[in-house]
Amino acid sequence: MAKKDVKITINGKEYSSKVEPRMLLVHFIRDVAGLTGTHVGCDTSNCGACTVVLDGKAVKSCTVLAVQADNRRITTVEGLAKNGKLHPVQEAFVDKHGLQCGYCTSGMLMTSFWLLQKNRNPTEKEIREALSGNLCRCTGYENIVKAVKEAAKEISAEQNKDLVREEPIEA
Amino acid sequence: MKSEEKFVRGMGQFVDDIKFPNMLYMSVVRSDYARARLLRVKGGINAKTFNHPLAAVGEGAMSGFERAQHMVFASEFVNYLGEPIAAVYSDDPYKSEDLISSVEVDYDPLKPVIDPEKALTSEPIHSGFKNNIISEKWLGKDFKNDSPIVLEDSFRNRNG
Numbered sequence: 521m522a523k524k525d526v527k528i529t530i531n532g533k534e535y536s537s538k539v540e541p542r543m544l545l546v547h548f549i550r551d552v553a554g555l556t557g558t559h560v561g562c563d564t565s566n567c568g569a570c571t572v573v574l575d576g577k578a579v580k581s582c583t584v585l586a587v588q589a590d591n592r593r594i595t596t597v598e599g600l601a602k603n604g605k606l607h608p609v610q611e612a613f614v615d616k617h618g619l620q621c622g623y624c625t626s627g628m629l630m631t632s633f634w635l636l637q638k639n640r641n642p643t644e645k646e647i648r649e650a651l652s653g654n655l656c657r658c659t660g661y662e663n664i665v666k667a668v669k670e671a672a673k674e675i676s677a678e679q680n681k682d683l684v685r686e687e688p689i690e691a
Numbered sequence: 692m693k694s695e696e697k698f699v700r701g702m703g704q705f706v707d708d709i710k711f712p713n714m715l716y717m718s719v720v721r722s723d724y725a726r727a728r729l730l731r732v733k734g735g736i737n738a739k740t741f742n743h744p745l746a747a748v749g750e751g752a753m754s755g756f757e758r759a760q761h762m763v764f765a766s767e768f769v770n771y772l773g774e775p776i777a778a779v780y781s782d783d784p785y786k787s788e789d790l791i792s793s794v795e796v797d798y799d800p801l802k803p804v805i806d807p808e809k810a811l812t813s814e815p816i817h818s819g820f821k822n823n824i825i826s827e828k829w830l831g832k833d834f835k836n837d838s839p840i841v842l843e844d845s846f847r848n849r850n851g
Contacts, residue, residue: 542785556708557701597701610699622698623705 526590530555531599539586545579546570548586549596557597557626561655568654571627572596578634580653597626600633608674609633609667618667620658627654632668640679641672716784720777720794722769726803729767734794735777738766759817759825769798770816807847 523538528548535553549558549572558581561569565583572581573595600607609632612618619625628651635642635650642650647668648661656664697703720735732738745761765774779790804813810823817823 540785547784550707555701557703559705560707597699601700606696606699610696613699614693614695617695619695619698622695622703625698625703626701629699 524587524590526586528553528586528589528591529593531595541585541587543586544582545572545574545584545586545589545594546581548589549581549594552586555596555598559623559626561623561627566655567624568627568631569624571630571654573630573634576634576637578631595630595633597629600629607633608678609636609671612667612671612674613664616663616667616670618659618664619656624654624656624658628656628664632671635668636672636675640676642668644669713782715780715782716787717778717780718784718787718791719775720779720791720796722765722772722774722776722798723796724769724798724800724803725772725805726801727769727798728801729765729769729776730797730799732766732776732794732796735779735790736764737777737794738762738764742766759820768801768816 521540521542524541525536525538526548527534527536528545529535530549530553533553535548537548537552539548539552546558546560549555550560558572559569560582561567563582565580568580570581571578573579574581574584574589575592600610606614609629613625613629618628631651631654632647635647639646644665647665651661651664651668692700692702741763743763745763763775764778765776769776776796777794779787779794781787781790804810804823813823815821815823
C-alpha cells in the first residue's frame with residue numbers, strides 16, 4: 521500500500537512519518553509517537569479508552585485515520601499536566617478515586633477535559649451525558665462524576681484567582 | 692508517585708504497552724459458525740501443528756464440575772462462533788490481520804443447539820462426555836422445603 525507523509529502535532533511536539541493510509545490515529549500516537557497513555561480498549565469506538573482531543577474536539581482515535589489528522593493538533597493524556605503539575609481534572613480523579621485499574625482513565629480524562637473547556641459549570645446530567653461514550657468496568661462511575669464536579673469547581677476557583685490577580689483592588 | 696497519579700499521567704503499564712525486541716503480533720482465524728465440522732484447515736499455526744490444551748480454564752472455580760478439555764485451536768469441530776482455528780504472525784499488526792486471509796478453512800455447517808434445555812438431551816459437544824451437563828447439584832434429602840412459602844422458578848444466567 522502506498523505510504524503517505526503525515527505530520528501531526530501531539531502535545532505541542534511535531535511528529536512526521538510515512539504511514540499506510542489505513543493506519544489508525546491511535547496507532548500513530550502509540551507506535552509512531554510512542555505515547556502509550558492512549559489505550560485501545562475495544563477497536564470499535566464503543567469504550568472511549570482511546571479518546572484524545574483533536575483540534576479542540578474529543579474524538580475516539582481508534583475511529584480516525586492518521587492521515588485524517590495530518591497537519592492537525594492533538595492533546596493526549598500526557599499533554600494535560602503543565603511543567604509537571606497535574607491539570608485540575610487529573611488532580612480531581614486522584615482525590616475522588618475516579619479510577620481503579622486505570623485503563624479507561626486516559627479517555628475519561630480527555631472527555632472531561634474537553635467538556636470543561638466548553639462548559640465550565642456542567643450539571644451532573646451534562647457530565648453523565650458527556651461521559652456516556654466512555655466505559656469503566658471498575659468504578660461504577662460515581663467517583664468519576666464526583667471528580668469532574670470537583671475539577672469544575674477547582675478550575676472556576678483558579679480563574680477567579682486569576683481575575684483577582686489581573687485586577688487588584690487598589691487600596 | 693502514587694499509583695493513581697501514574698495512571699492519570701498516562702504512565703500506567705498495561706500488556707499492550709510491553710515491547711520486546713523482535714516481537715510479533717498475532718491475529719487469530721476464528722470460526723464463522725456456531726457449530727460445524729472442520730473439513731480442512733490450511734495455513735497458519737493450527738491444530739495440526741500445535742495440538743495442545745489450554746493450561747487452565749476455570750480450574751478450581753467450583754467443586755463438582757466436569758472438566759472439559761479446551762484446545763488452543765479447534766480440530767474436527769467448532770463449537771462456538773469465534774472459536775480459534777489458526778493463528779498468523781507478523782512484525783506489523785496490520786500485516787498480521789492481512790495474513791488471516793491466507794488461511795483456508797472448509798466447514799460443513801451443522802445446526803447448533805442454542806436452547807439449554809434441548810442441550811440436556813442433545814449429542815455431547817465435548818468428546819468423552821456422556822452429555823452436555825457440566826454440573827448438577829442436588830441439595831439432598833435433608834433439605835426441607837416445609838417453609839410456609841415455597842417459590843419455584845427457572846433461572847437463566849446471561850453469561851451462560
